[in-house]
Amino acid sequence: MKSSRLILATLVGLLVGIAVTWFVLHRASVPAAFTPPSSSAPGDKPVLYWYDPMAPDKHFDKPGKSPYMDMQLVPRYANGSGDTRGTISIDSRAVQNLGVRTARAERGTLTSTVRATGTVAFDERAVTVVQARVPGIVEHLDVRAPLTAVKQGQSLLTLLAPDWTAAQEDYLALRHSQSQGLDELRAASRQRLLLLGMSEAQIRAVEQAGKAQTRIGVTAPRAGVIGELSVREGTTVMAGTPLLRINGLDTVWINATIPEAQVGRVTPSAAIEAELPAFPGERFAGEIEALLPDIDAATRTQVARIVLRNPDHRLAPGMFAHVGIATATPKASVLVPTDAVIVTGTRNVVIVADGQGRFRAQEVRIGDEANGKTQILDGIAEGDSVVLSGQFLIDSEASLSGTLARLQGGDAAHETHPDAAEPKP
Numbered sequence: 001m002k003s004s005r006l007i008l009a010t011l012v013g014l015l016v017g018i019a020v021t022w023f024v025l026h027r028a029s030v031p032a033a034f035t036p037p038s039s040s041a042p043g044d045k046p047v048l049y050w051y052d053p054m055a056p057d058k059h060f061d062k063p064g065k066s067p068y069m070d071m072q073l074v075p076r077y078a079n080g081s082g083d084t085r086g087t088i089s090i091d092s093r094a095v096q097n098l099g100v101r102t103a104r105a106e107r108g109t110l111t112s113t114v115r116a117t118g119t120v121a122f123d124e125r126a127v128t129v130v131q132a133r134v135p136g137i138v139e140h141l142d143v144r145a146p147l148t149a150v151k152q153g154q155s156l157l158t159l160l161a162p163d164w165t166a167a168q169e170d171y172l173a174l175r176h177s178q179s180q181g182l183d184e185l186r187a188a189s190r191q192r193l194l195l196l197g198m199s200e201a202q203i204r205a206v207e208q209a210g211k212a213q214t215r216i217g218v219t220a221p222r223a224g225v226i227g228e229l230s231v232r233e234g235t236t237v238m239a240g241t242p243l244l245r246i247n248g249l250d251t252v253w254i255n256a257t258i259p260e261a262q263v264g265r266v267t268p269s270a271a272i273e274a275e276l277p278a279f280p281g282e283r284f285a286g287e288i289e290a291l292l293p294d295i296d297a298a299t300r301t302q303v304a305r306i307v308l309r310n311p312d313h314r315l316a317p318g319m320f321a322h323v324g325i326a327t328a329t330p331k332a333s334v335l336v337p338t339d340a341v342i343v344t345g346t347r348n349v350v351i352v353a354d355g356q357g358r359f360r361a362q363e364v365r366i367g368d369e370a371n372g373k374t375q376i377l378d379g380i381a382e383g384d385s386v387v388l389s390g391q392f393l394i395d396s397e398a399s400l401s402g403t404l405a406r407l408q409g410g411d412a413a414h415e416t417h418p419d420a421a422e423p424k425p
Contacts, residue, residue: 047075089358101388102353105336105380112370113324114265118256118306120276120319126248128222132237133197136161139215139233143244146229149313150220156244157218157231167192168212175207224248249313254286256323257301265327265368266291272306275322276315284308284315288325333367334376340386341366341374350380351387359387 049059050073052066063073140158143150150156171189174182193203198216206213227247231237254274258266268291274284286308295302306323308315341364342349352362364379380386 050075088360089356092357099389100353102385103337103340103388105334105376105382105384105386107332107382108335108373109332110335110368110370110373110375112265112327112368114258114262114327116256116258116304116323116325118254118274118304118321118323119317120308120315120321121253121255121317122227122247122249123251123253123307126222126224126251127227128224128246128248130156130218130221130243130246132159132161132239132241132243133195134161134163135238136164136236138231138235138237138243141231141233143226143229146226148226150224150226150246152220152223154220155217156220159216159218159237160214161216164193164196164198164216165212165214167196168206172206172210172212176210218243220246222246222248223250249310249315252308252310252315252317253289254306254308254321254323256304256306256321256325257296257299258291258304258325260295260300260302263291263302266304266325267327271326273324273326274306274308275324276319278319279314334380334382335373336376336380336386337388338369338372338374339388350376352380353385353387355385 049061050063051059052068052071052073058068059076060073063075065071066073136159138157139160142155142157167189171186171193174186174189190203193206194200197218198206199219202213202216224246226244228242228245230242230244237243256272266288268288270288272286272288274286275282276284286306289305289307292303292305304325336350340350342351347363348366350362350364352360354360362379365377367375367377369375
């Protein structure tokens with residue numbers, strides 16, 4: 001009998017304990033959010049919406065359990081200035097502690113520099129070919145090796161040319177004749193000597209000597225270096241045979257390779273500055289003469305032909321050069337400091353300061369970047385204040401408030417769950 005009473009008392013006590021435990025747990029599971037918003041909001045501020053901290057871009061009209069996570073929805077309160085969707089508000093002391101700096105978006109022309117490398121080459125427009133005007137034999141060479149520097153008027157070689165000798169004899173005979181009416185013949189005979197390649201100085205020497213010269217010296221028509229030497233002593237040449245080639249050095253080319261991605265920023269006649277390792281600390285100014293119409297399939301580069309003056313003939317073909325090409329945007333556009341642009345990989349965002357501690361994340365379309373400035377093609381206007389420092393912390397807060405999600409149309413999401421509150425449109 002006593003054992004039956006003991007068992008009954010134990011069962012009653014167990015049931016009472018289960019009931020108490022259930023009651024406590026049930027009270028604990030009732031969300032405080034079910035209380036009127038005016039009594040639960042800090043400072044009696046109205047609740048704008050409820051959201052799941054793990055999915056901040058989804059908004060709900062009433063409290064309840066999240067349809068995404070096993071947790072209660074969190075209220076978002078008004079900050080005293082109405083609906084704040086699209087912006088966030090940060091206390092002025094917090095802004096100061098974060099070290100937030102701002103700058104104004106300005107309108108201007110973006111000037112940048114395209115960097116390229118190249119090599120010095122001969123100016124192919126400053127090339128002179130010396131050739132034989134008449135058949136002859138090369139008797140003597142004064143220049144015996146390629147790349148020998150020569151001056152204008154310097155003797156290059158001596159030719160034995162019978163046709164020159166015969167032409168000189170005819171001219172001297174007409175010149176010494178006393179017959180009348182030979183002036184035109186004399187002028188034609190003298191012109192023939194010029195056409196055969198004799199210079200004015202050589203013809204005057206023949207006139208002064210009064211006899212034909214059997215050997216004729218060929219002189220350099222310009223200063224430069226011997227680019228090619230085609231004959232040797234004893235070589236028989238015909239009329240029109242190239243004897244040698246002279247490359248001028250008063251100007252040289254730099255063939256600079258421009259990456260294909262930057263070719264559109266380079267234009268003919270653009271000013272350049274070149275630096276050569278051979279002359280450290282010196283800069284050589286020039287301009288682009290032409291962009292050669294050919295893209296290297298292997299390196300994906302295009303060659304820009306640059307002309308440099310070389311009065312001292314210090315720049316030699318084959319030298320390596322670093323080239324800076326000045327470029328500019330064709331028209332004025334909105335510019336912001338590059339530090340203000342947040343590159344996320346899928347979009348570019350700028351944090352705009354609307355004043356009184358209010359900030360918003362604005363997606364922008366960017367153009368070129370140079371000298372610490374970035375060109376803004378669309379998204380913000382001239383005069384907007386953009387955040388330069390602390391924007392990543394502001395961006396994190398903006399992400400929690402769903403601002404960046406709304407840039408992708410996050411506000412348009414309307415997901416439902418049978419056991420959860422309805423999302424707010």
